[in-house]
Amino acid sequence: MTHLDALEHRSVHILREAYANFRQLCMLWSIGKDSTVLLWLARKAFFGHVPFPLVHIDTSYKIPEMIAYRDRLVAEWGLNLVYGQHQEALAAGRTFPLGAVDRLTCCGLLKTEALARTLSGEGARFRFNHATGAYERDPNTEAYTGVIVGARADEEGSRSKERYFSPRSTRNQWDVGEQPPEFWQQYKTEFAPGTHVRIHPLLDWTELNIWQYIAQESIPVVSLYFDQGQGTRYRSLGCAPCTAPIASTARTVEDIVGELETGALAHVAERSGRAQDAADGGGLESLRRGGYM
Amino acid sequence: MPIVVVGHVDHGKSTVVGRLLADTGSLPDGKLDQVRELCRRTSKPFEYAFLLDALRDERDQGITIDAARVFFRSALRHYVVLDAPGHVEFLRNMVTGAARADAALLVVDAREGVRENSRRHATMLAMLGVSHVAVVVNKMDLVGWSQAAFTAVADEMRAFLGRLDVVPEAIVPVSGVHGVNLVTRGPEMPWYTGPAVLEVLDGFTAATPPADAPFRMPVQDVYRFTRFGDDRRIVAGSIESGTVGVGDAVVFYPSGKRSRVASVEAFHAAPRTSASAGDATGLTLDEQIYTTRGELAARVGEPAPHVSTRLRASVFWLGRAPLVPGRDYHLRLGTARVGMRVEHIEQVIDASTLTAGPGTEVARNDVADCVLKLDRAVAFDLHADRPDTGRFVIVDDYEIRGGGIVREALADGDEAAREMVRLRNRKWEHSRIAPDQRAARFGQRPAVVVVTGPREMDRKGLAKHLETRLFEAGRAVYFLGMANMLYGVDADIDRTLASRHEHFRRLGEIAHLMLDAGLVLIVSAAELRADDLDILRVSVPDERLLTVWYGAADAAEIAADLALPDGASVEEAGGAMTALLTARGVLPS
Numbered sequence: 001m002t003h004l005d006a007l008e009h010r011s012v013h014i015l016r017e018a019y020a021n022f023r024q025l026c027m028l029w030s031i032g033k034d035s036t037v038l039l040w041l042a043r044k045a046f047f048g049h050v051p052f053p054l055v056h057i058d059t060s061y062k063i064p065e066m067i068a069y070r071d072r073l074v075a076e077w078g079l080n081l082v083y084g085q086h087q088e089a090l091a092a093g094r095t096f097p098l099g100a101v102d103r104l105t106c107c108g109l110l111k112t113e114a115l116a117r118t119l120s121g122e123g124a125r126f127r128f129n130h131a132t133g134a135y136e137r138d139p140n141t142e143a144y145t146g147v148i149v150g151a152r153a154d155e156e157g158s159r160s161k162e163r164y165f166s167p168r169s170t171r172n173q174w175d176v177g178e179q180p181p182e183f184w185q186q187y188k189t190e191f192a193p194g195t196h197v198r199i200h201p202l203l204d205w206t207e208l209n210i211w212q213y214i215a216q217e218s219i220p221v222v223s224l225y226f227d228q229g230q231g232t233r234y235r236s237l238g239c240a241p242c243t244a245p246i247a248s249t250a251r252t253v254e255d256i257v258g259e260l261e262t263g264a265l266a267h268v269a270e271r272s273g274r275a276q277d278a279a280d281g282g283g284l285e286s287l288r289r290g291g292y293m
Numbered sequence: 294m295p296i297v298v299v300g301h302v303d304h305g306k307s308t309v310v311g312r313l314l315a316d317t318g319s320l321p322d323g324k325l326d327q328v329r330e331l332c333r334r335t336s337k338p339f340e341y342a343f344l345l346d347a348l349r350d351e352r353d354q355g356i357t358i359d360a361a362r363v364f365f366r367s368a369l370r371h372y373v374v375l376d377a378p379g380h381v382e383f384l385r386n387m388v389t390g391a392a393r394a395d396a397a398l399l400v401v402d403a404r405e406g407v408r409e410n411s412r413r414h415a416t417m418l419a420m421l422g423v424s425h426v427a428v429v430v431n432k433m434d435l436v437g438w439s440q441a442a443f444t445a446v447a448d449e450m451r452a453f454l455g456r457l458d459v460v461p462e463a464i465v466p467v468s469g470v471h472g473v474n475l476v477t478r479g480p481e482m483p484w485y486t487g488p489a490v491l492e493v494l495d496g497f498t499a500a501t502p503p504a505d506a507p508f509r510m511p512v513q514d515v516y517r518f519t520r521f522g523d524d525r526r527i528v529a530g531s532i533e534s535g536t537v538g539v540g541d542a543v544v545f546y547p548s549g550k551r552s553r554v555a556s557v558e559a560f561h562a563a564p565r566t567s568a569s570a571g572d573a574t575g576l577t578l579d580e581q582i583y584t585t586r587g588e589l590a591a592r593v594g595e596p597a598p599h600v601s602t603r604l605r606a607s608v609f610w611l612g613r614a615p616l617v618p619g620r621d622y623h624l625r626l627g628t629a630r631v632g633m634r635v636e637h638i639e640q641v642i643d644a645s646t647l648t649a650g651p652g653t654e655v656a657r658n659d660v661a662d663c664v665l666k667l668d669r670a671v672a673f674d675l676h677a678d679r680p681d682t683g684r685f686v687i688v689d690d691y692e693i694r695g696g697g698i699v700r701e702a703l704a705d706g707d708e709a710a711r712e713m714v715r716l717r718n719r720k721w722e723h724s725r726i727a728p729d730q731r732a733a734r735f736g737q738r739p740a741v742v743v744v745t746g747p748r749e750m751d752r753k754g755l756a757k758h759l760e761t762r763l764f765e766a767g768r769a770v771y772f773l774g775m776a777n778m779l780y781g782v783d784a785d786i787d788r789t790l791a792s793r794h795e796h797f798r799r800l801g802e803i804a805h806l807m808l809d810a811g812l813v814l815i816v817s818a819a820e821l822r823a824d825d826l827d828i829l830r831v832s833v834p835d836e837r838l839l840t841v842w843y844g845a846a847d848a849a850e851i852a853a854d855l856a857l858p859d860g861a862s863v864e865e866a867g868g869a870m871t872a873l874l875t876a877r878g879v880l881p882s
């Protein structure tokens with residue numbers, strides 16, 4: 001069994017545990033490479049199907065190609081896609097750089113708060129109707145109690161303290177100090193009313209593993225990850241105003257795997273193109289304590 | 294290879310890790326000098342612990358090295374140190390790290406010798422089953438590189454590990470501060486001719502899942518995605534040990550139901566005809582049997598797992614409140630989850646000394662040998678035979694608070710009945726109509742509702758009321774009073790207490806027939822006891838069995854699914870019972 005096989009099998013096991021234990025289960029799909037690999041793993045776990053909703057937080061500032069790619073896969077793979085949006089903040093113009101707020105406040109509203117409200121059901125949810133091909137108001141407003149997320153431990157410091165199943169309080173908060181023990185493939189699948197659990201099937205994967213797996217399985221990813229001839233590509237995807245490409249001439253999945261294997265990017269942080277991290281002195285940890293994915 | 298570094302505080306874990314990082318060239322350029330320079334400016338002596346802290350700080354600012362997981366590499370491979378030591382050490386973090394690690398380095402200070410946490414951590418490594426353990430005797434510079442000092446500590450640690458059945462694969466004298474015998478050997482201890490720590494690590498082979506052992510697969514779920522137009526009925530699970538292939542006869546425990554593997558299913562993968570240990574897989578079966586999450590699949594012709602409601606186990610406890618007899622817990626073993634109580638604590642072992650004594654509770658961070666009683670039978674192996682299916686966790690108040698390994702399967706008095714059920718399942722003649730089809734026809738899922746309570750309460754009236762109510766709502770329902778059995782099915786047995794067990798066994802078998810027919814069966818029985826319920830559960834799957842206690846709650850010996858107070862009107866009671874059936878998915882909502 002190869003290392004990639006072992007990673008795949010563990011992730012599949014975790015996904016099946018999540019499905020068996022959480023009635024209100026969803027998976028966050030950011031359209032990026034990690035959560036798309038996660039989506040693929042769900043199809044592995046459930047033999048071609050994805051038996052729970054995929055939740056996408058649409059800040060309305062996503063690079064348009066991402067939304068087109070999302071809707072294409074939703075139709076092709078018969079996915080149950082639900083998106084949420086902070087419509088009040090958007091209507092009030094409280095966004096960066098147009099409105100009078102900084103990057104972090106914008107992230108706090110359009111992502112963190114939008115996510116919290118979508119998960120709890122307070123915020124509007126829009127669900128893709130495969131019969132009409134359009135999005136409509138989701139009648140399900142129950143809070144999700146299990147939320148599958150594509151976080152990896154190697155990504156940055158705060159995530160390395162995570163568990164596969166990590167409890168969150170009623171207010172979405174994460175207590176880094178009081179983590180439950182986790183051993184023998186037994187996870188925190190029981191939870192008090194009003195709390196929910198974040199599930200991290202990709203915790204042991206590295207950025208390199210992700211690309212190797214994308215290559216092995218021929219998983220379709222957004223073309224923004226590849227150089228289109230300008231000598232730049234995106235390494236991590238976010239909102240258009242706050243995401244910058246990196247210098248790279250990788251044109252294919254194999255090129256990216258090569259780039260990572262040779263260590264060409266070893267001294268560049270993966271999320272270095274994400275301006276909100278730099279704006280937040282303590283890195284992602286403070287964003288994450290508040291519920292950022 | 295994931296590894297952990299454990300040991301008593303200040304014995305040099307951070308220093309050993311820091312050295313391994315520095316001396317294998319696994320640090321970012323200039324990092325070491327930068328931290329040394331910082332220490333010089335603040336006139337603090339340099340510590341490798343600061344280096345790890347500095348890496349952690351940087352990490353949090355988005356640079357590539359991880360603190361809770363640091364990476365280093367040898368010529369042979371990459372290593373990940375899980376949960377590298379921070380300043381506050383929680384046993385639960387150590388447990389989480391060690392359970393994922395393939396190897397552990399146990400660091401002991403040569404001068405201080407074996408201390409409380411050296412022993413405690415050693416005990417946990419043994420219970421968790423870490424494949425490879427090496428002892429690192431550190432700070433040899435402080436004992437003048439003395440062989441005698443080393444031998445004393447090495448012997449003590451070896452003896453302690455021996456009591457835990459752990460044989461250390463090496464015991465290496467080192468100096469973390471001077472970098473001796475970590476990555477390279479130095480001239481300081483000519484009397485030591487063994488390998489350096491990195492060589493020891495390189496000599497370990499990564500654990501491979503046991504494919505040659507008897508087949509064991511805890512059933513995670515049975516999928517049937519008809520709503521996506523998929524008619525396959527797939528038994529999904531991760532194989533803990535052994536191999537299974539198309540055509541193999543398989544048995545599911547505790548039910549003892551048998552079938553044959555028709556196919557090995559996978560999405561977007563080359564077709565295959567077998568699966569083995571380490572695979573998260575899915576099987577379809579020749580003959581459609583009813584199995585569920587929590588059962589353990591094995592192969593006919595291979596050693597069978599044990600099935601019981603009582604077991605002797607060694608447990609470790611991490612909860613703030615102690616583990617005590619009489620309190621209700623849950624035990625999770627494989628995918629099974631059952632109610633559990635501690636029947637008896639045989640001895641409490643101080644994990645830091647291994648001295649055993651009697652006890653009435655198991656305190657945080659201690660280990661004990663206990664007899665555990667489960668609400669219903671589960672299938673398991675003895676830890677000594679098959680570690681992966683011979684261990685469990687204990688859940689208390691939503692949290693995993695302890696773990697344990699099974700030493701012995703104990704008799705619980707229901708073995709004979711269980712054996713009859715297994716034989717019955719094996720010989721069962723399957724109808725051509727699948728349970729799902731009956732459920733669709735009747736608009737309900739089959740269930741047994743036992744209405745019980747003190748003798749003076751009108752249980753029969755209540756049970757008949759529920760029957761009428763459901764019947765009028767169009768349900769397929771049947772009432773069974775005790776008298777209906779006593780003079781028919783039970784006519785050959787007396788009515789002494791000794792025969793009670795057999796009465797309930799027969800009731801269970803009747804209930805099983807009714808369930809198979811797709812019906813909702815309503816039974817009234819006086820003062821149902823916990824052991825009556827145990828025997829019913831031998832014949833009837835737990836999730837199909839609902840109990841209603843009618844009358845004063847303090848008289849109840851069982852934890853009923855629904856408690857109806859003395860004064861409840863028949864109408865109220867009927868409404869509450871119907872609501873219970875709806876909540877449990879028996880009736881459509």
Ligand SMILES: Nc1nc2c(ncn2[C@@H]2O[C@H](COP(=O)(O)OP(=O)(O)O)[C@@H](O)[C@H]2O)c(=O)[nH]1
Nearest residue numbers: 302303304305306307308342378432468469470
């Ligand atoms: N003399 C000497 N001191 C050491 C050695 N290894 C560690 N120390 C010191 O022992 C103290 C505790 O070490 P540290 O690595 O922080 O221990 P930890 O708590 O187990 O991580 C520090 O002051 C180290 O400098 C050694 O080999 N020789």
